[in-house]
Amino acid sequence: MEDQHIGNVTCPKCDHKQPMNIPSNSCQTFYKCNNCQEIIKAEKTCCVFCDYGDRKCPVAHGGTK
Numbered sequence: 001m002e003d004q005h006i007g008n009v010t011c012p013k014c015d016h017k018q019p020m021n022i023p024s025n026s027c028q029t030f031y032k033c034n035n036c037q038e039i040i041k042a043e044k045t046c047c048v049f050c051d052y053g054d055r056k057c058p059v060a061h062g063g064t065k
């Protein structure tokens, strides 16, 4: 299913939820919020999905599966 690679990332500045594609073999370390136009960077973890998303990236799950 296509939506297995979509994660909702919540902007820490304005609380806007934004669906984004989760890359399967790399980490997305920043994104731009569509609402407040801020560039949000992951600081605590490997990527914005692990930091702010409702779904962890495949890389954090150990690579396979």
Ligand SMILES: [Zn+2]
Pocket (backbone or CB within 6 Å): 011, 012, 013, 014, 015, 016, 033, 034, 035, 036, 037, 038
């Ligand atoms: Zn925002």
Ligand SMILES: [Zn+2]
Pocket (backbone or CB within 6 Å): 027, 045, 046, 047, 048, 049, 050, 056, 057, 059, 060
């Ligand atoms: Zn991650």
